[in-house]
Amino acid sequence: MTLQQDLPTLHLRDQRLNTVGGELFSALRTKHTSNLKKLAGNCNQQIQFYRFLKNKQVYLDQLIYAVQQHTLRRLEQQDHDHLLLITDTTELNYEKQKHYHHGKNLGVVGNNTDLGYFLHAGVVLDAQSHQLLGCLSLQLWTRTPDQVEPLPESRKWFVTAREARKLPAKQVTLVHDREGEIFQHWVQVQQLGIKMVSRAQQNRRVLGAAKGEKLFELLARQQEQGHFEMQVPADLKKQRSARKSRFSVRWCEVNIRCPEEHMTQKNPCGLTLMGLEVREDQENIPEGEKPIIWRLLTNHALKTLDDALRILGWYVARWSVEQCFAAIKTRVFDLENRHLSDGLALQKLGVMVMWAATLSTELVKRRDDGTTPASNFFSVQQIVLLEKLNPTLEGRTQKLKNPHPTGSIGWAVWVIARLGSWHCYGVPGVKTLKAGLEAFELLFLGFSLQNPPDE
Structure with a gap:
C-alpha cells in the first residue's frame, strides 16, 4: 500500500x-x-x-x-x-x-x-x-x-x-x-503559554490547606460533582477483572507548593492549578481488588462536569x-x-x-471515519481495486455489509480488515490491518500488472 x-x-x-x-x-x-x-x-x-x-x-x-x-x-x-x-x-x-x-x-x-x-x-x-x-x-x-x-x-x-x-x-x-508531573515542568508550560494535563505523581503539599492536609486528602474531601459509567477492561498485571463500573468525579482549585530543594528567586512558592479526582465506586469493585483512582492536575479551566469529562478524555487518549x-x-x-x-x-x-x-x-x-477521503491514504489506482474488492467481501446480512460511504477512509479500512480475516465482529486492530495490508499489496501488484497506470 x-x-x-x-x-x-x-x-x-x-x-x-x-x-x-x-x-x-x-x-x-x-x-x-x-x-x-x-x-x-x-x-x-x-x-x-x-x-x-x-x-x-x-x-x-x-x-x-x-x-x-x-x-x-x-x-x-x-x-x-x-x-x-x-x-x-x-x-x-x-x-x-x-x-x-x-x-x-x-x-x-x-x-x-x-x-x-x-x-x-x-x-x-x-x-x-x-x-x-x-x-x-x-x-x-x-x-x-x-x-x-x-x-x-x-x-x-x-x-x-x-x-x-x-x-x-x-x-x-x-x-x-505521572513521570512528567514535575513542579519545574509546570512552571515551564505556564511560561510557554501552553496547557498540560498530567496524572499527579505524588501526594504534594498544598498551600492554604488544613494543617497536615496534602493534595490527595484535599481532593478526597471535596463534594461529588457528578458521576459516569465506564467499561473497565481486564488487566492481568494489576489483577483487575473486566467490569462495568460507576465513577464519581470531584475537583477543586489547588495551590501546589514548590519543593524546598527547588525554591529560588526564579521559582514561585506555589502554582495554582485545578485538581481532578476520578474514583471508582466501592460497590462495583470485586472482592480482593482495589478501586481505580485517577488524580489529575491541569492548568485548564475546570467549572462543569463536561469540563471534567473532557479533560479525563484527553488523559485517556x-x-x-x-x-x-x-x-x-x-x-x-x-x-x-x-x-x-x-x-x-x-x-x-x-x-x-x-x-x-x-x-x-x-x-x-480511522476505521469509523466516514468523512475523510480514502485518497488521503490510497492512490487512485488502489481505490479502483478497493471498489472491485468491496462487493466480494460483503455478506448477505446488513452486519456483513460495508457501513461506510464509498470512497471514505472508513470504507477502505473495512475492506482492508476483511482481507485480514476480520469477520465483522468486534473491531479490527492493528495486527488484523497489517495482515490485510499485506494481502492487499499482493493483490495490487497483480492488478497493476494487468492495469498499468498509463492505460
Missing part, C-alpha cells in the same frame, strides 16, 4: 543517501516490518539499507528532524483549533539479540542489565476527535549500568514542551502520565502513544528482533519505524 502523504524529506550531503533513505521510509510505510531483507526489493537494496543505517554521515538528529517536519507539513495543510501532544517513554530491549550487537552503542534498559536504548515520543492528536495525526517529538538515549535513575533523563519533558510550540494550532495541550509503542514492537514491526550489529544503526531504524508505526496506528483509528 502506498499512502498518499509525502515521505519525510532528508537533507543529507550525499544525494544517494537521500534516495536510499527515502526508499527505506517508503518500504517501512508499505510493508509493515522492520526486517531489512523483507523491506528490500532485492539483495542489492538490502545492502543499501544496511549501509545507510551504518553510515556515519546519516545522523540520528537529521532523521528525527525529517520526521518532525513531515508531521508539521501535514498539520499545516489541515485546520485544527486545539491539538494534544501525548508523550511517553518506552525501552527497546535487545538482550535476546546480544550475540549480534555486542553492546556497541547500546546501554542498559530499566532493569539495569539488559542491552537496549530508550525512546521518548510525542504523538499529535486532534483534541475534539482524538484522531492521531502524526509524530512530532522523538528523543533517544542510552543508559550506563551505574546510572540508576539519571537526572538528565527528566529533560525529555522540557524538550517536548518547547517543541509543542511549533504545532500550528490556537491551543496546544501536553498530556502525559494517552493510550494512543502506547498503541504506537506496541506497533513498533511485537504487534507489527517487531523492532526488538533486529540483528544489526551496531546500536546506533538500531536507533536510526527505531526513529524511522516509529514514524511508520504512527501511520499504521492512525489508519486503525
